[in-house]
Amino acid sequence: MIEIEQITKLYDGLPAVDSVSMTVDTATITVIVGTSGSGKTTLLRMINRLVEPSSGEVRINGTPTGTLAKHVLRRRIGYAIQGHGLFPHYTVARNIAAVPELLGWPKEKINARVDELLDLFSMEPEQFRDRYPAELSGGQQQRVGVARALASRPDLLLMDEPFGALDPIIRARAQEDLRRIQQALGSTIMLVTHDMEEAMHLGDRVAVMDEGRLVQHGTPAEIVLRPATDFVAEMVGGVERPLRLLSLIPVSEIVEEGSAEGDALAADTSLRDALSTCLWSGRDAVPVVQDGVPMGRVTLDAIRAQAKGQR
Amino acid sequence: MKRGTLLRVALGTVLLALVLRPAWFAWVFAPFAPEGGPIIYERASLLSLSLSHLGLVALASTAATLVAVTLAILVTRPAGAAFLPLSRTITNMGQTFPPVAVLALAVPSLGFGSGPTLVALFLYGLLPIFENAITGLSTLPPATMEAARGIGLSRRQRLVRVELPLALPVILTGIRLSVVIALGTATIGSTVAARTLGEVIIAGLLTNNTAYVLQGGLIVGLFAVLIYDAMVQVEAFLFRRLGGQPSETSE
Amino acid sequence: MVPGMVALAAGLVLGLQLAWPWLRLAGAALGLAGLVWLVSQGAPALLVGAGDYARVSPGAGFWCLLVVLALLMADALSNLSPGPFTRAGLLAVVLALLALLLQSGVLSDLSIMQEYASRQDAFRDATLRHLGLAFGSLATAAAIGLPLGIVCHRRAGLRRALLPILSFMQTIPSLAMFGIMIPLLGWVGDAVPGAKAIGIAGIGFAPAFLALVLYSLLPVVANMIAGLQSTPPAAREAARGMGMTEWQRLIRVELPLGLPVILAGLRIVLVQNIGLAVIAGLIGGGGFGTFVFQGLNQTATDLILLGALPTVALALVSAIVMDILVELTRPIPEHTP
Numbered sequence: 037m038i039e040i041e042q043i044t045k046l047y048d049g050l051p052a053v054d055s056v057s058m059t060v061d062t063a064t065i066t067v068i069v070g071t072s073g074s075g076k077t078t079l080l081r082m083i084n085r086l087v088e089p090s091s092g093e094v095r096i097n098g099t100p101t102g103t104l105a106k107h108v109l110r111r112r113i114g115y116a117i118q119g120h121g122l123f124p125h126y127t128v129a130r131n132i133a134a135v136p137e138l139l140g141w142p143k144e145k146i147n148a149r150v151d152e153l154l155d156l157f158s159m160e161p162e163q164f165r166d167r168y169p170a171e172l173s174g175g176q177q178q179r180v181g182v183a184r185a186l187a188s189r190p191d192l193l194l195m196d197e198p199f200g201a202l203d204p205i206i207r208a209r210a211q212e213d214l215r216r217i218q219q220a221l222g223s224t225i226m227l228v229t230h231d232m233e234e235a236m237h238l239g240d241r242v243a244v245m246d247e248g249r250l251v252q253h254g255t256p257a258e259i260v261l262r263p264a265t266d267f268v269a270e271m272v273g274g275v276e277r278p279l280r281l282l283s284l285i286p287v288s289e290i291v292e293e294g295s296a297e298g299d300a301l302a303a304d305t306s307l308r309d310a311l312s313t314c315l316w317s318g319r320d321a322v323p324v325v326q327d328g329v330p331m332g333r334v335t336l337d338a339i340r341a342q343a344k345g346q347r
Numbered sequence: 348m349k350r351g352t353l354l355r356v357a358l359g360t361v362l363l364a365l366v367l368r369p370a371w372f373a374w375v376f377a378p379f380a381p382e383g384g385p386i387i388y389e390r391a392s393l394l395s396l397s398l399s400h401l402g403l404v405a406l407a408s409t410a411a412t413l414v415a416v417t418l419a420i421l422v423t424r425p426a427g428a429a430f431l432p433l434s435r436t437i438t439n440m441g442q443t444f445p446p447v448a449v450l451a452l453a454v455p456s457l458g459f460g461s462g463p464t465l466v467a468l469f470l471y472g473l474l475p476i477f478e479n480a481i482t483g484l485s486t487l488p489p490a491t492m493e494a495a496r497g498i499g500l501s502r503r504q505r506l507v508r509v510e511l512p513l514a515l516p517v518i519l520t521g522i523r524l525s526v527v528i529a530l531g532t533a534t535i536g537s538t539v540a541a542r543t544l545g546e547v548i549i550a551g552l553l554t555n556n557t558a559y560v561l562q563g564g565l566i567v568g569l570f571a572v573l574i575y576d577a578m579v580q581v582e583a584f585l586f587r588r589l590g591g592q593p594s595e596t597s598e
Numbered sequence: 599m600v601p602g603m604v605a606l607a608a609g610l611v612l613g614l615q616l617a618w619p620w621l622r623l624a625g626a627a628l629g630l631a632g633l634v635w636l637v638s639q640g641a642p643a644l645l646v647g648a649g650d651y652a653r654v655s656p657g658a659g660f661w662c663l664l665v666v667l668a669l670l671m672a673d674a675l676s677n678l679s680p681g682p683f684t685r686a687g688l689l690a691v692v693l694a695l696l697a698l699l700l701q702s703g704v705l706s707d708l709s710i711m712q713e714y715a716s717r718q719d720a721f722r723d724a725t726l727r728h729l730g731l732a733f734g735s736l737a738t739a740a741a742i743g744l745p746l747g748i749v750c751h752r753r754a755g756l757r758r759a760l761l762p763i764l765s766f767m768q769t770i771p772s773l774a775m776f777g778i779m780i781p782l783l784g785w786v787g788d789a790v791p792g793a794k795a796i797g798i799a800g801i802g803f804a805p806a807f808l809a810l811v812l813y814s815l816l817p818v819v820a821n822m823i824a825g826l827q828s829t830p831p832a833a834r835e836a837a838r839g840m841g842m843t844e845w846q847r848l849i850r851v852e853l854p855l856g857l858p859v860i861l862a863g864l865r866i867v868l869v870q871n872i873g874l875a876v877i878a879g880l881i882g883g884g885g886f887g888t889f890v891f892q893g894l895n896q897t898a899t900d901l902i903l904l905g906a907l908p909t910v911a912l913a914l915v916s917a918i919v920m921d922i923l924v925e926l927t928r929p930i931p932e933h934t935p
Contacts, residue, residue, distance in 0.1 A: 121830070530771055531770075534773040548774065
């Protein structure tokens with residue numbers, strides 16, 4: 037568990053981060069979202085003390101971060117950034133091994149861990165271990181960057197716009213990968229982004245920052261349904277809010293008895309995609325299957341009621 | 348900035364006084380002169396030596412600039428591209444030739460006097476200008492070049508209106524390097540009887556008169572530093588106008 | 599005469615084959631061999647019956663041909679762009695051939711070789727002194743400049759204050775710099791007890807050495823800084839974020855990534871100092887400059903060449919060797935995905 041208490045950063049007397057408090061549960065993803073200049077990156081960098089807080093405290097599993105030497109603290113926290121920051125003169129394997137090496141792990145343990153992580157990120161170890169970063173595609177570089185941040189099984193993984201430099205399709209895949217790996221490893225992740233879509237998609241919790249202050253911290257649904265300020269409402273996108281809301285609910289939640297014509301949808305499809313399928317194919321109802329077994333159907337009316345009923 | 352300007356004016360004034368009224372500084376140099384020996388160099392007027400020194404450098408550098416930039420334009424055109432690798436090799440290897448050696452080697456073929464010095468200054472001055480001009484002309488922003496083609500400029504117009512102005516700061520850096528080398532090499536030219544300020548230093552070395560050495564060294568040093576500084580300022584101005592960052596280190 | 603002429607002509611013809619760089623290289627080599635043959639055969643032939651004091655030296659035509667052939671060779675090589683090991687091998691072969699040629703005595707009738715023969719001891723001393731000046735000042739400048747570069751890399755204030763001073767120092771013409779060193783070190787030699795005993799005096803080795811060190815500081819420091827700062831910002835941020843100490847960042851990331859640039863700085867200094875060390879000859883500092891300036895004084899072309907040619911050769915060889923080193927230390931091997 038990560039506890040942030042009354043943390044503040046002043047630059048020339050002006051607060052960049054203004055008395056922010058929040059708690060992050062173990063094995064969840066918290067996404068910090070805000071416009072540029074909102075203080076979100078400063079908040080993140082105060083957690084591994086790349087920026088020294090002016091006041092306040094951060095505790096990781098009960099240990100205040102201020103009691104550890106900076107480099108010792110940072111070795112316990114994974115850190116992945118935009119543009120991956122891989123060392124161009126190290127092979128993929130040495131890049132991933134960087135922190136375990138700093139921690140003095142034995143060689144065999146490091147090698148095993150490198151192969152394990154490459155497997156996890158669907159990169160054939162035999163093929164990729166000895167390549168240099170310049171020989172990888174953008175998506176692969178980014179995966180190695182995240183693998184490196186996870187290598188020493190850190191208590192916490194900090195990610196600063198990790199997918200910012202990727203094109204939309206690779207970006208969506210990277211987000212899926214992150215979700216899958218986070219669930220497989222049970223990692224605790226704090227991720228900074230300016231993209232509300234990404235925040236909604238990845239976050240168990242979303243924290244919205246504005247002008248240095250934490251204006252709302254809650255589940256994605258709470259943020260969409262009850263935006264705390266006009267700024268949050270604007271961030272969740274005004275007229276698109278019903279669609280955002282639908283994107284958070286899987287069809288399995290409103291599936292009903294009965295049958296429908298045409299191609300079926302998987303149970304974990306979002307209502308937003310289901311609505312899109314209905315409109316596109318001109319159907320009023322679509323069949324739903326789970327693991328290939330018919331579950332029932334979802335109707336346009338039910339979707340409409342869901343979007344409206346939440347008001 | 349203010350302090351820099353003040354320093355420049357002060358140094359400039361000292362330099363002028365040293366050249367025009369050397370007698371004023373007799374008390375400074377007196378401790379270094381041999382017992383009873385001359386203190387201030389009087390065999391030739393310092394002004395005429397300075398003018399001749401600067402004239403040599405100016406002539407050689409102008410000629411070198413014209414030739415080097417023309418050559419650089421030729422080898423960066425499609426028709427001259429075949430010569431690009433060779434010309435890079437020549438400039439790289441040529442710059443390893445010590446300027447003094449170039450000067451010394453010019454003497455057997457050209458004799459003594461200002462002639463060989465001028466040739467040596469010219470030949471050696473070509474290299475940095477040529478190298479920088481090639482760099483400047485071959486590393487222009489591709490988007491700008493594409494746009495220049497896109498709005499229908501002819502090759503010639505592109506060269507005159509886009510490529511040369513954009514490459515100018517880099518070319519100027521080359522000219523500066525070349526001028527600094529020329530100023531120094533011209534000093535050594537006095538050993539082959541060219542009329543330059545080196546004459547004062549060498550006269551001092553030959554007669555063990557440290558006052559001469561200091562006097563000549565100070566004047567040449569001040570000229571070099573002030574000229575170098577002026578050229579840096581011009582480059583910085585051009586860089587700023589083109590929206591770039593002036594380089595923090597100036598080689 | 600004839601075989602030399604044939605080789606020279608064949609070499610020039612082969613050397614002009616645009617499409618075949620290897621052929622051009624072979625042609626240039628053949629041409630050079632022909633040229634050497636001509637010189638070695640021509641000199642004794644001309645000396646027959648010319649008296650004991652007659653001298654033969656190659657004329658302008660020889661030097662022009664030499665330059666043309668060297669250019670052909672350079673062009674062929676730059677087209678072939680051989681790898682670092684091939685280049686080192688080629689350099690070794692060329693140097694071995696040159697040594698063989700000079701040792702064999704086929705050129706001993708040339709006046710420059712006779713000049714050498716009559717000054718063998720002085721030449722050996724001058725060589726040692728020249729190497730001492732060039733490499734000694736390089737080592738000293740590296741010992742001072744590299745740590746200074748690291749400090750400047752970390753402290754922007756010091757960097758901004760120091761670099762302009764160093765670059766102004768490089769601007770001062772060498773003769774003036776050497777001249778100014780003379781009273782300075784002369785004063786130190788007189789004022790500091792024991793300084794004279796270790797060779798610090800106004801004239802000779804010490805002022806030349808100090809001047810060279812001062813000239814070397816800018817390239818060493820500036821390239822050290824540029825090398826350390828060539829680390830991509832994201833990589834530096836990542837290194838900090840993963841918990842590397844400053845020292846670990848320097849050793850593991852910044853130095854290896856900057857090594858080629860740092861070595862390039864040392865290359866600049868070495869080549870520059872080999873050339874500048876010639877000026878030491880003017881202030882009694884020894885080295886090849888002694889011959890150059892003696893030669894200039896006496897209008898003795900061979901003496902000038904005896905000083906200038908080894909200097910040029912030394913500078914060229916150093917540049918090539920350093921270039922090879924720079925390439926070998928490039929941290930990211932260049933192979934395509």
